[in-house]
Amino acid sequence: MSNHIENFPLGKELTLNDSSNPLTIHTTSLSLTKQNHQIIECRLTFQVTPELYHRIDTEKLFNLKPEVRAPMSGGNFLPSGDIQIETTLQPDLLPQLLEKASTAEEAANYLLQLCQQPENPLTNKLLSTESWLCLSVKQQQPNGEVGYNTFWNYLNPSTINDPEATSEELSAGIVNFFQEWTQANLAEATQNATSEFLEGISSIFNELVDETFSDTEEDTTTNQSIFTAIVNFFESDQWQFVKIPETSALRLLFRGENGQWTCYAQAREEQRQFVFYSICPVKAPENKRLAITEFITRANYGMIMGNFEFDFDDGEIRYKTSIDVKEDNLSLALIKPIAYANVMTMDEYLPGIMAVIESEVEVKEAILRIEG
Known part of the structure; x- marks a missing residue:
C-alpha cells in the first residue's frame, strides 16, 4: 500500500494559540499524505528561533512531553540558528480541515485565513x-544535523487510526522507540524511571486512541449488543483500544512478561458470539513453517480454553478464545476469562515460538520447556 505526499511551500508567518500567549511561527511547508486517494495525514513544518524553542520546550507545546522524546542525536542545540519543527495534525481534526480543503495549497491558505478571522473556538x-503533535525537532549546524524525533515519528497517529494497519507496523514503531530510549538511558535509568516512562507512554497513547463510548448503556436483556458488552468491559478494565471503522471489532495492545502484541476483540452479533485473538508479534518464515506447524499441534493438544491457529501461507500465528451466548447475556464476568486466558497463553508460549523460529531448538524440547 503506497502513500502519495503532496507538499506545498509556505514561507509565511502563522500565529497559533496556546493556553497563555499567541505563538507566531515561520512556516516552511504543509503537506498532505494520501493513501488510496484518501487524505490520511496533514503535516506542518516550521522554523523558530532558539529563544522561541526554549518556550516551546519549557511549556511542552505541540505535545512535547518528556516521555515522548527520543534521545538527542549529534550533540546539543546551538544558541544561534533556526530550529526546524515538524508536526502532524491530530487525526480527529483532519475531517474539519478537509471540509475546507482538498489540496495542500488549499489547506495552507485556509489556515492562514483563520489567523485573520475573529476568535472562533471551533475553527x-x-x-x-x-x-498538533510534534514529530521531530532539528537544527542544522556546521558539523551536521542535531536534534531528536518523538514517539509519534515512530508510531504515526495516522497508522494507529488506520483499520488496515498490521500488528507488525504497530509493534515495530513502539519497539523501535523504546529500544532507542532504553539504549540512551540504560546507564542512568532505574526500574522506577523505566516504569514512569512506560506509564507516561501508556497515558499518551490512551489519550490519542482510546475511543469514548459515553452514550453506551448496559443492557441486561438477551438482546444486548455483543459489541456494547465488549466495549464496556475493555473500558472498565482500562485497556487501550481502537474501534475499527465499519466493523464490530476492537484492536488492542497487550504487554506481557515475554513480549508485546496486538489483539482483536470481535463481536459476531448474528451468531451471538464473542471472539478474542492474540496475534503473535512475529511471523514464521517459510523455512520454519513445518516446525511451527508441529509446535502448534503439540501446544493445542490438551488445551481447554481456546487454541492456536497458524496461517501456513503467510506465517501468521494467533491464539483464539471465544464464547457463544445465544441464550444468555454477555456479561463482564464472562468476557474477562476469555480475554485473560488468551493473553496469558500467548505470553506463556511466546518464548517457545521464538525459540523455534530464531534458533535450532527442537520443537519437542521447546514444548517441554513450557509444559514440563
Missing part, C-alpha cells in the same frame, strides 16, 4: 498548539 482549534 481556531486547528490553530491550537495542542492540536
Whole structure:
C-alpha cells in the first residue's frame, strides 16, 4: 500500500494559540499524505528561533512531553540558528480541515485565513498548539544535523487510526522507540524511571486512541449488543483500544512478561458470539513453517480454553478464545476469562515460538520447556 505526499511551500508567518500567549511561527511547508486517494495525514513544518524553542520546550507545546522524546542525536542545540519543527495534525481534526480543503495549497491558505478571522473556538482549534503533535525537532549546524524525533515519528497517529494497519507496523514503531530510549538511558535509568516512562507512554497513547463510548448503556436483556458488552468491559478494565471503522471489532495492545502484541476483540452479533485473538508479534518464515506447524499441534493438544491457529501461507500465528451466548447475556464476568486466558497463553508460549523460529531448538524440547 503506497502513500502519495503532496507538499506545498509556505514561507509565511502563522500565529497559533496556546493556553497563555499567541505563538507566531515561520512556516516552511504543509503537506498532505494520501493513501488510496484518501487524505490520511496533514503535516506542518516550521522554523523558530532558539529563544522561541526554549518556550516551546519549557511549556511542552505541540505535545512535547518528556516521555515522548527520543534521545538527542549529534550533540546539543546551538544558541544561534533556526530550529526546524515538524508536526502532524491530530487525526480527529483532519475531517474539519478537509471540509475546507482538498489540496495542500488549499489547506495552507485556509489556515492562514483563520489567523485573520475573529476568535472562533471551533475553527481556531486547528490553530491550537495542542492540536498538533510534534514529530521531530532539528537544527542544522556546521558539523551536521542535531536534534531528536518523538514517539509519534515512530508510531504515526495516522497508522494507529488506520483499520488496515498490521500488528507488525504497530509493534515495530513502539519497539523501535523504546529500544532507542532504553539504549540512551540504560546507564542512568532505574526500574522506577523505566516504569514512569512506560506509564507516561501508556497515558499518551490512551489519550490519542482510546475511543469514548459515553452514550453506551448496559443492557441486561438477551438482546444486548455483543459489541456494547465488549466495549464496556475493555473500558472498565482500562485497556487501550481502537474501534475499527465499519466493523464490530476492537484492536488492542497487550504487554506481557515475554513480549508485546496486538489483539482483536470481535463481536459476531448474528451468531451471538464473542471472539478474542492474540496475534503473535512475529511471523514464521517459510523455512520454519513445518516446525511451527508441529509446535502448534503439540501446544493445542490438551488445551481447554481456546487454541492456536497458524496461517501456513503467510506465517501468521494467533491464539483464539471465544464464547457463544445465544441464550444468555454477555456479561463482564464472562468476557474477562476469555480475554485473560488468551493473553496469558500467548505470553506463556511466546518464548517457545521464538525459540523455534530464531534458533535450532527442537520443537519437542521447546514444548517441554513450557509444559514440563
